[in-house]
């Protein structure tokens with residue numbers, strides 16, 4: 001027998017033997033829950049609020065340390081040395097190569113260590129940066145989004161290293177510090193470290209678990225165009241008796257806004273929907289099969305109807321593939337107690353447009369500018385604050401089944417979703433790393449992320465850790 005054939009046979013045998021031996025089916029998959037809670041509390045206690053550029057490097061360093069203790073090679077990486085001065089938060093990079101299966105698949109876990117501001121603080125039951133455990137819940141800013149999710153990935157890797165001194169698939173971590181303020185530098189990082197981050201699959205930073213305890217495997221994220229419109233009137237606020245002569249910029253803004261969208265929620269900017277592709281039959285079927293409890297959703301948010309009285313499938317379709325035009329903030333004049341009769345000198349509105357695949361944020365921005373000019377609002381200043389395209393992994397991608405199998409093994413069942421209604425830098429990962437991105441995690445759907453009293457459910461953190469273990473294993477076992 002040719003020596004090379006023999007070598008190959010030995011290699012294949014070793015690979016299958018090791019992945020079999022490392023299979024969690026041979027163990028009860030005992031999760032170190034006290035350790036998981038302790039580590040999560042450690043991270044919650046660092047108020048890494050990116051909006052205020054607070055404690056970011058400190059939190060990143062703590063994660064590097066945590067990774068090292070687990071046995072993950074880890075480091076802080078910067079865009080270049082000057083960036084330390086420019087105060088762009090570093091990425092945490094972690095890597096474990098499989099000794100028994102070094103040529104096997106690589107999975108990259110993308111997460112973020114920054115959190116949203118905790119305000120309004122008086123509405124919190126417990127200190128937002130304490131990590132208070134109350135029954136099955138652990139409270140704190142970042143408990144779910146995204147420190148809780150990150151811990152489940154770390155604990156899954158720890159499980160293998162602790163029990164076997166090895167991992168069945170190659171593992172990489174990219175943990176950024178600017179996700180909550182728009183991931184402005186992630187594409188630069190991905191481009192600068194493209195080969196270092198090379199991977200077969202990206203597991204996204206979060207995933208929801210619905211009220212029936214089923215995880216939602218999401219294959220996409222919407223994009224976002226965030227703009228600010230400003231109208232300038234007189235050089236200062238003036239007595240409102242002069243409103244017969246002096247134009248009120250608040251009216252200019254309101255009039256301009258009324259041209260952007262009709263009462264049914266349809267965006268009126270020319271060619272806004274031009275490049276959007278219709279869902280395929282297969283995608284439509286998936287949307288149809290997705291459960292959505294309209295009643296409890298309305299109850300949770302204290303509303304009794306949806307925009308345009310949407311019902312049934314169109315509600316789900318709107319969440320997945322409809323663009324939006326949303327007024328995030330509107331500011332002008334006097335809004336204090338009692339009356340003050342002034343004509344304000346300035347008015348400002350912030351608008352976020354959610355985008356769906358094929359909508360280019362720059363093209364859409366140009367369309368908005370043209371729309372305002374064409375409608376006689378050339379005096380209104382338009383500033384682009386943020387733009388990112390939507391990202392989506394095809395339903396037919398080979399890894400979707402591997403993730404679904406892993407989720408079903410732990411949760412009993414799961415739901416596939418074409419896209420989340422939220423935004424994240426998925427497009428950058430798909431385009432730059434040329435890797436599919438799949439979102440799965442343990443964030444309970446009503447866990448109050450971004451709001452006061454954010455919490456994580458401990459039972460879901462445990463299950464998600466097990467699910468990550470299965471993903472790492474099933475990737476090694478799968479012949480793709």
Ligand SMILES: [Zn+2]
Nearest residue numbers: 145180449450
């Ligand atoms: Zn968030």
